[in-house]
Amino acid sequence: MQDKIELRKISHHFDTTAEQIILFRDLALEIKTGEIISIVGPSGAGKSSLLSIAAGLEKPANGSVHFNIDGSEVDELALRANSGFIFQQFHLMPELDALSNLALPLRLKGNRNAFNIAAAWLEKVGLQDRAKHRPHQLSGGEQQRIAIARAFVSEPRFIFADEPTGNLDMKTSENVAGLMFDFARDSGCGLVIVTHSMRLAMLADKSLQLSDRKLEAIK
Amino acid sequence: MTPFSLILENVRHDLRASDGKLAIMTQAALIFFLLTLSLSSASVQQYLAKNLLQMLGSDLVIEQHGTLTAEQEAKIRAAAPKVSKTELVGITLTHGPNWERVQLKQVDDAYPLQGTLMVGSSPAAEKTPAAKGPGIGEIWLGPRLATKLEASVGDQISLAGTAHTVTAILFHEPDRIMEGHSVAYRAMIKAGSAAPDAFDTSGRRQRFLIEADTEARTSLEAWTKENLPAATLIKKQGGRHPLAGFWKRTENFLGLASVILFFMAAVAMDMTNRRWLVQMRYRLSLYSSFGISSSTVLTMAGLQWFIGFMLSLGVAGIFTVAAHYFIVGELQAFFPGIEGGWSGDAVAKTVMLTFGLLLALQVPALIQLKRASILDLIRSAPEGAYTWLRLLWGLIAVSGLAAAYSDNLLLTGLMLGAIGMALVLMIFLTWATVAVGDKWGAGRAGFVPFAFFFMRQRLFAKSAQVLGLGLCALLLLFTLMLMRDLSGMMESYARHHDGNLLVSEAQSDQMADIEAWAKKTGSDFKQLRPFVSAKLIRVNELALADYMKKPSDTLSTLKRPIRLSWSEQMPTNNTLSGGTWWPSDTRDWQQISTEPEVMTDLGLSYGDTLTYQINGRSYSFTLVASHSYKPGGGSITFWFQVPTAARAQIEADTRFMGSMELPETAWSELAALWQQHPTLSLVSLRELTERLDNMLGLVIKLTSGYAAMVLLLAMFVLIASSKGFEADDQRKNGLLMSMGLKRGDCLKLSTYDWAITAIIAATGAVAGTWIAGQLMYEAQFGLAYKPDPLWIGGTIGLMVMAVCGVGVLTCMRSLTTSVRDLLAT
Numbered sequence A: 001m002q003d004k005i006e007l008r009k010i011s012h013h014f015d016t017t018a019e020q021i022i023l024f025r026d027l028a029l030e031i032k033t034g035e036i037i038s039i040v041g042p043s044g045a046g047k048s049s050l051l052s053i054a055a056g057l058e059k060p061a062n063g064s065v066h067f068n069i070d071g072s073e074v075d076e077l078a079l080r081a082n083s084g085f086i087f088q089q090f091h092l093m094p095e096l097d098a099l100s101n102l103a104l105p106l107r108l109k110g111n112r113n114a115f116n117i118a119a120a121w122l123e124k125v126g127l128q129d130r131a132k133h134r135p136h137q138l139s140g141g142e143q144q145r146i147a148i149a150r151a152f153v154s155e156p157r158f159i160f161a162d163e164p165t166g167n168l169d170m171k172t173s174e175n176v177a178g179l180m181f182d183f184a185r186d187s188g189c190g191l192v193i194v195t196h197s198m199r200l201a202m203l204a205d206k207s208l209q210l211s212d213r214k215l216e217a218i219k
Numbered sequence B: 001m002t003p004f005s006l007i008l009e010n011v012r013h014d015l016r017a018s019d020g021k022l023a024i025m026t027q028a029a030l031i032f033f034l035l036t037l038s039l040s041s042a043s044v045q046q047y048l049a050k051n052l053l054q055m056l057g058s059d060l061v062i063e064q065h066g067t068l069t070a071e072q073e074a075k076i077r078a079a080a081p082k083v084s085k086t087e088l089v090g091i092t093l094t095h096g097p098n099w100e101r102v103q104l105k106q107v108d109d110a111y112p113l114q115g116t117l118m119v120g121s122s123p124a125a126e127k128t129p130a131a132k133g134p135g136i137g138e139i140w141l142g143p144r145l146a147t148k149l150e151a152s153v154g155d156q157i158s159l160a161g162t163a164h165t166v167t168a169i170l171f172h173e174p175d176r177i178m179e180g181h182s183v184a185y186r187a188m189i190k191a192g193s194a195a196p197d198a199f200d201t202s203g204r205r206q207r208f209l210i211e212a213d214t215e216a217r218t219s220l221e222a223w224t225k226e227n228l229p230a231a232t233l234i235k236k237q238g239g240r241h242p243l244a245g246f247w248k249r250t251e252n253f254l255g256l257a258s259v260i261l262f263f264m265a266a267v268a269m270d271m272t273n274r275r276w277l278v279q280m281r282y283r284l285s286l287y288s289s290f291g292i293s294s295s296t297v298l299t300m301a302g303l304q305w306f307i308g309f310m311l312s313l314g315v316a317g318i319f320t321v322a323a324h325y326f327i328v329g330e331l332q333a334f335f336p337g338i339e340g341g342w343s344g345d346a347v348a349k350t351v352m353l354t355f356g357l358l359l360a361l362q363v364p365a366l367i368q369l370k371r372a373s374i375l376d377l378i379r380s381a382p383e384g385a386y387t388w389l390r391l392l393w394g395l396i397a398v399s400g401l402a403a404a405y406s407d408n409l410l411l412t413g414l415m416l417g418a419i420g421m422a423l424v425l426m427i428f429l430t431w432a433t434v435a436v437g438d439k440w441g442a443g444r445a446g447f448v449p450f451a452f453f454f455m456r457q458r459l460f461a462k463s464a465q466v467l468g469l470g471l472c473a474l475l476l477l478f479t480l481m482l483m484r485d486l487s488g489m490m491e492s493y494a495r496h497h498d499g500n501l502l503v504s505e506a507q508s509d510q511m512a513d514i515e516a517w518a519k520k521t522g523s524d525f526k527q528l529r530p531f532v533s534a535k536l537i538r539v540n541e542l543a544l545a546d547y548m549k550k551p552s553d554t555l556s557t558l559k560r561p562i563r564l565s566w567s568e569q570m571p572t573n574n575t576l577s578g579g580t581w582w583p584s585d586t587r588d589w590q591q592i593s594t595e596p597e598v599m600t601d602l603g604l605s606y607g608d609t610l611t612y613q614i615n616g617r618s619y620s621f622t623l624v625a626s627h628s629y630k631p632g633g634g635s636i637t638f639w640f641q642v643p644t645a646a647r648a649q650i651e652a653d654t655r656f657m658g659s660m661e662l663p664e665t666a667w668s669e670l671a672a673l674w675q676q677h678p679t680l681s682l683v684s685l686r687e688l689t690e691r692l693d694n695m696l697g698l699v700i701k702l703t704s705g706y707a708a709m710v711l712l713l714a715m716f717v718l719i720a721s722s723k724g725f726e727a728d729d730q731r732k733n734g735l736l737m738s739m740g741l742k743r744g745d746c747l748k749l750s751t752y753d754w755a756i757t758a759i760i761a762a763t764g765a766v767a768g769t770w771i772a773g774q775l776m777y778e779a780q781f782g783l784a785y786k787p788d789p790l791w792i793g794g795t796i797g798l799m800v801m802a803v804c805g806v807g808v809l810t811c812m813r814s815l816t817t818s819v820r821d822l823l824a825t
């Protein structure tokens, strides 16, 4: 049975002292493993919030979220244990070298083979000769390649990427996005990617646009 | 690969960063200091307890200055089955050209009652027990004395005209405890071995060692209190060591010192924590983005902290061992035979308390870490809301633990009160300054208004910084001031004398010989004042011990007989500082004048009645005036002076004190004078200053060690505070520069910012110090509180400069990095 995240009739808003910022209303979304979904939309539309709700980091103001893993409904903590993240700011540990950064999730989960697996993944992203380099010695594109490998290395069911190419130039973006899509297809996980780039969005299996508090399919 | 190896790796990475190092160093410094303190103090207490049990030499000791009457002595002997009478007297022993001031003990056949004498044939020889003291015509010398006099067993020493043979080197007397922390040279003869009137001096003491059952002890105790008010009585069971009072005062100071260090360390820890927290939060959010549960993540953070603590403990432990043995070595001079043992209790208590303190400081951080979330990595995390909670919690935790650690609740309370008031003042000042400054600057252009504007934006962060620095400055200032005043007080004992030889005591019949000797050798008398030996026993009909409960130097001096002098007119080296001096030919002899310090320390006022015991009789005087020392006209001055008319009423021998100027050739003639009059007490000033210097040296060594510790922690606070705010500074500078400000302008802005911070902190520190001084000086240390505005101003100036200097340096560094940062993105 396929693992699945279901958002039903969710609404979300932020209350500030001056006004209420309404992000979206009565929105539905289904995310399955083996599928790549892209979300586009103007800045401030609520894409990051939607991603956080889907990943179980935040609760929506209204509506319900359901996580199905291995045929049974689980809570957000169980989902978290089975998901990975890719961030706009890369967020590599500055004090660790490339290989250690990659090995980190495995070591945290007590994998005794962490460094060997990490070394293999480093080769997959073509950075085997930069293993001993620390993040500040790497370019943005190289850092993001490591961050992507890091998200995939512990084989999660879902991966959430918030504008992963937002800090990169066009050419690097395509290279990085290509890697991400290849890995997702190889591993069969579900990938949700929030992006500004229409071109990138169109490469996904399914593309959605968040604007005017609504989510519409554009592909 | 397990998470544990990862924790170790994290610790290693953190240690490589300056924050981690700083945190460990602060912790280690605190643990080191507290451990050393409690170990040394446990050693002293252990020593005192053991000393009392083993070294009293009897069940009960009664000691009296002067001599007891035959009836009094008979009463004591009748009350107990076994009594040994010893007499102690300060004399000068001569051997060839060498001479030395010596504490001579004359013992009877019953001596020693309990315990054994240890003797040998040379200072380096093996110690063997002796059942009895020396026989007639024999003298035993202490090992240091024998060396000093270059005398060995078999040599002859003349004592008041009677020849004595050195028959042994005296290593140990079982009633040693009675000497307290005296390091005087010691010798022993048989009572009656020299002419009985050879040792007539005011410094003479009689000591009765008594072996008795409980009943006899109780009745003797009551009898002594009634009939010998000037006597000291020490008992083995349930008794207090004679040094306990002295040590209590020292402990008061040490207790306060630890409380101060607790706070210093807390401030430094809080400041390093701020940054550690940001880093930990980031690390933990990332870990949870890998799907690790938050409880695992928190356990990791807790373990990591614990490893850091153990590391600090290890580092501190090594230093403690060294410091402990060093301090015990230094204390040998005061507590002969003290041992540098390891008191498990003291170590455990201190380690537990520091652990508790550091953990308590960590609690708010752990709570914040619990809130770390992946969301922080998507959007930037909010900060600041918990700052106040954290500060408040820190303050409460530290106060509670400080109170638990220190035995002196009152002192701790006073210090905490002063700190609290200073903190409130600083918070108020920060807010007021910033609010007023911002209002004032609202319609103005320029850097100062802009600086205020910025401070207002960062009011919370700013307040935390001001409070930290202010608290640190307060503690530093107070400590330095207290130490300066304590050592100043000691130094003031060393008054400037004129003449090079002090006649500290001469009897009337010796005066003729001294004068003849002076004439012969061409020496000059500079000053000569008469006195009788008197012991203050009652104030306003209350026994001195009941009247004065808190320890002070004055009180400990007054426990021994003092010198009471008389004079018609105000002596030339005194001035009147209060009350009225008697007219020159007054007949009302029951009047007395004292020094203002004595009045303050004892809480006396004019009209009080002081009762003295002089040569076994009581005499009362009414306090009418106070006099203080005035330089010029000689150095000899007395604490207590009465009208000349009183002399006729007092039945006691007149003694003299004075100073002489000896030509270089006269020094070698001194031995002849002493051979004639061994009790004649002459002190060469070289020797006097040497003794004081030794004493001062120890005090200065100990206090400078402490000052170094406080300064070290203050430095940690300063570094932590500037580092903690470096990120803020960098962001601000980057922003300002992107808006077209020049680097010099940024620097100027930062300087104003730091100067305002430092000045507010300094004001709080001065106010806090003043409050603390008012509250504590008199009550706890027996010192008059007279702050020196120049000194405080100077110290504060230095602190403000140091803070600004470090602040500006950090800013300059952050300026260069922010330029690079701007290029990088």
Ligand SMILES: Nc1ncnc2c1ncn2[C@@H]1O[C@H](COP(=O)(O)OP(=O)(O)O)[C@@H](O)[C@H]1O
Residues within 6 Å of the ligand: A014, A015, A016, A021, A023, A041, A042, A043, A044, A045, A046, A047, A048, A049, A050, B379
């Ligand atoms: N904690 C918050 N409090 C108030 N408003 C918020 C908060 N987080 C986000 N917002 C607002 O919600 C809106 C959507 O934010 P976000 O989901 O980050 O949008 P996007 O990722 O599409 O740019 C923005 O206008 C933002 O200002």
Ligand SMILES: [Mg+2]
Residues within 6 Å of the ligand: A047, A048, A049, A162
């Ligand atoms: Mg966003």
